Amino acid sequence: MSIVVFTEKNKAASQIASILSGGHFNRASVESIPVYDFKMNGKEWRIMGLAGHIMGYDFPEQFNNWRECDPAVLLDTPPVKNVTKKPYAAAISLLASGAEEVVLACDFDREGENIGFEAKEIAERVASLPVKRARFSSLSSSEIKKAFSNLVEPDYNMAMSAEARQILDLKMGAAFTRFMTLSIRERARTKGVISIGPCQTPTCGFVYEREKLIKNFKPKDFWKIEALFNSKGADFTGVHRAGNIHEKEKADEIFARIKDCKVGLVDKKSVKEARTNPPYPLNTTEFLKRASKFLGVSPEEALETAEQLYLSGFTSYPRTETNKYADDFDFKSKLIGFSSGIYQKYALIILSSGDINCRNGTKDGHDHPPIHPIKAASKDDIEKSVRMPNAWKVYDLVVRHFLANLMEPALFEKTRLEILVGGEIFDVTGSILTNPGWLDVYPFETKNDKLLPLIEEKDEVDVKELKNTKSETTPPKRLTEAELLTLMDKHGIGTKATAPSHIETNKKRGYFETKGKTISILDTGFTLMDTLDATVPILVQPEIRARIESLIQDVEDGNKSLDAALSEGTMLIKQMYSQLTSSKDAIAARMAGTIVDEQVATDKKNFVGTCPECGRMLHMIKTEKGRFVGCTGYPECKNTYPLPKAGALTVLRSQQCEKGGVAVMKVGNKYNWAVGIGPCFTCDMEKKCFPPEIVGPCPVCDGSMFLIVTKDSRFLGCTNRCGHTQSVPKSGRLTILDRLCEHCGWHILRVKEQKQDAMEFCANRKCPGR
DNA sequence: GCAAGGTC
Structure with missing residues (x-):
């Protein structure tokens, strides 16, 4: 008989086995899942890692057909829990049948408790066993040993709170999504799904709110008075103390008083040292933000890349809330690893400074240490082991951040001058980086020097120019992915590990898109948010997540039973659902509009021309077997025309076929095809349809020079072939x-090279003007 | 086909 331990993931299982056994354990395999065996205090121990949740909720089979089930029914249907990862369940059963005790050792959080209960449920199906809980906040040796010598009872309430979340999220997501999708399909032909969820919808809501601010923005005029000074041959600028002046009269009045001044007097000078501290250690959210901001890598890709770097042993576990290192964290051995190679300089600076000081943050999720490098590696090493396009860039960011965190603050010398011009004060600032400190290793944050000539109080300076310029206030900028992550984090939308996937869902649904680092809302997303905002405003706001969160917190705290939370939560969802259904027509009409637009846009590409048989539209049809032109009147009209098998097809709408082809298409970059006739290069109308592009008379005969383009060259030739x-x-x-x-x-020829301005010149190389 | 949460 053995003591069987279940952890949340394999990595934790092997780590715990190693700590408890002092490194003396065997790796076995049960149902091809790794199990770590060892003896301790005369007992047999077996530790297995799960893979997160191994069970999941879904509605019973008969509710799976969307069309045959009113979505409202889902709100009164309790979802059922099923095993989603069969091999793990089988392994749990096998281990449990030979066990005298089970210890749940998943992460110490709500989902971790719940995952433990999934294993408990499966284990209890085969044997009646005592089940205990090991609670630890990190995988450090001392914590683990303490947790296993002080086992506690599993926390039923905590596990049930996660249960409530799963059921309420599913009910709401499924009912709302089906309702929306089906209502819209009554009006528009689309295979797309219009989804709504307690995380994805408020995420889109943030983008929508920003879009509204931009749309409603009214620019305001303001004036700014600036001076260009010169001292000892160096120019520098100052701004009038009033800053942005919103009344034109006031700006004009000040400017009129001083506009002819030629000299300024330095009235005050102050020099202060300023410092910028190194960044806090990286937790997941901060890492994702920086990957997006500094590297332009999307949160989804960044998390996946970090996962791969972790699995290959280059960096630490990427999902953590913690941004402070434990007191006993071993910086030194990590730094020694970096004391050769491209980070050598920085590692040596830190190692030679005596005490190693990290600048810690204040968040401690009691889970994993901040994201840090595990071992030093070259670009080659990384690219060989991790097949992700930005693996090296991400690794480099993690290493540089790790080193920066241990380095000195950056020091600046900030100089401020007050210069009097005709009695008016102008402010001048200058800044010199006196000690780069951590900025040296962190090229992502650049701080430019703003140099001033050496000036003292009471010096006079020349006034070279005075300007009174009018500007407009500018609208707020679109959100970046980094800012969106910040908003989600702040409002508790999603978790460290799921935030990127909620952003991804919105992109997949066509609600918003990213261009570079900024996010723009799309028509479908804006209209969906706008209609929801008018009917069920709570859905668009982070409040929806907060409402469900407070319900499940009550379950966790023991202030509410699971059943009570579920019925209250279901009531809330029903209320929102009835608000939504009461404006079904208005919502569906507006939404269908955006969907129809998309449909028409794709259809436009496929429309070929008018059917000579019946007058309806002809369109391109692609099947597995090939492509052809058919009539939209099918099956009444069975008119079809063949198309060439290969090459991208574009309908040339401005061209008409002289021989009665229903349309002319361009095939790749090669030739044209007249629908109903065939390839244009075999047609006797070819010369008429495609006259040579004449550039000028032939200088040697009476022909004309025209452009000849072949596969590998282009030149001018004579129509007479002279x-x-x-x-x-x-x-x-x-x-x-x-x-x-x-x-x-x-x-005249126009030549446009990529990324260069177009050039225009005479086609004739022997032109007297050339 | 629907959500969000774990992790492989």
Whole structure:
């Protein structure tokens, strides 16, 4: 008989086995899941890691067909819990049948308690056993040993609070999503799903609120009086003390008084040292924000990359709330690892400074240490083991952040001058980085020096220029992904591990998109939020998550039973649901509008022309077997035309086929195809449809020079094939303009190279004007 | 096909 321990993940299982056994354990495999065996105090121990939740809720089978079930029914249907990871359940049963006691050792949080209860439930199906709980806040040796010598009872309330979350989230998500999707499909043909959820919807809500601010923004005029000074040959600028002046008269009045002044007097000077402290250690949220802000890597990708770096042993566990190191954290051995290679300089600075001081934050989730490097690696090492495009950039950020955290503050010397011009005060500031400290290793945050000439109080300076400029206040900027993460974190939307996936869901649904680092809301997302805001405003706001959160907190605290929380939560969802359904028509009409627009946009690409048989529209049809043009009147009209098998097709709407083809299409970059006729290069109308692009008269015969483009070159040739040729630029996009050269009468060529301005010149290399 | 939460 053995003592069986279940942890939340494999990594924790092996770590705990190693600590409790002093490193003497065997790795076995049960149902191909790793199990760590050892003996302690004469007892047999077996530790297995789960993989997060191994059970999940869903509605019973008969509620699975969306069309056959009123979504409202879901609110009164209790979901059922099923095993979602069969091998783990089988392994638990096997271990439990040979056990005398079970110890739950998952993470010490709500979900961890719940995952433990999943194992408990499966274990109790095969054997009646005492089940205990080991509570630890980190995987350090002392904590683990303490937890296992002070086992406690599993916390039923805590586990049930997570149960309440799962059931309420599912009920709400499924009912609302099905209702929305089905209502819209009554009006618009779409396969898309319009989803709503207690995390994804308020996440989109943040983007929507910002969009509204931008849309409703009214710019205001303001004036600013600036001076350009010069002293000892160096220019520098100052701003009038009034700053942004919102009344034109006031700005004009000040400016009129001083506009002819030529000299300023330095009235006051102060020099102060300023410091910028190194950043706190990285927890998940901070890491994701910085990866987005500094590297332009999306939160989803950043978390996945960090996961891969962790699995390959380069960096620590990426999901942590903690931004402070434990007192006994071993910085020194990590730093020694970096004392060669590209981080050498910084590691040595820290090691040689005597005491190693980290700048700790204040958050302690009692889970894992802040994200830090585990071992030193080169770019090659990383790229060989981790197949993610930004693996090296992410690793480099983690290492640099780790080192920066241990370095000295950056020191600046800030100089402020007050310069009097005609009795008016102008403020001048300068800043010099005197000691870069941590900024040296952290190139992501740049601080530019703003240099001032050496000036003392009572000096006179030249006034080179005075300006009174009008500006407008600018609207707020669109949110960046980093800012969105901050908002989600602040309002408790999602967890450290799920926040990126809520952003991703919104992108997948077509609610918003990212362009670089900024997020723009799309039509569907804006309309959905706007209609929800008008009918069930609580849904668009973080409040919805807070309401459910407070219910489950009551369960955790023992102030409410699971059943009470579920019925209260269901009531809340029902209230919102009835608000939503009461404006079904208005919502569906507006939403269908945005969906129909999308449909038309994609259809437009597929529309080919008018069917000569029945007058309806012809469209392109793609099947597994191939593609062809068919009539939208099918099955009444069975008219079809073949299309070439390969090449991208574009309908050339401005071209008409002279031989009666229903449309002309461009096939790749190669040739044209007349629908109903065939390829244009076999047609006797070819010369008429595609006359050569004449650029000028041939200088040697009576023919004309025209552009000839072959697979690997392009040049000018003569229509009479007289043998005269001229060259044209080999690269860049070439256009023959209608404009003629004033010197020789040839056409002007326009050449546009990527990332360069277009150039225009005469096509004739022998032009007298060239 | 629907949510959010774990982790592989």
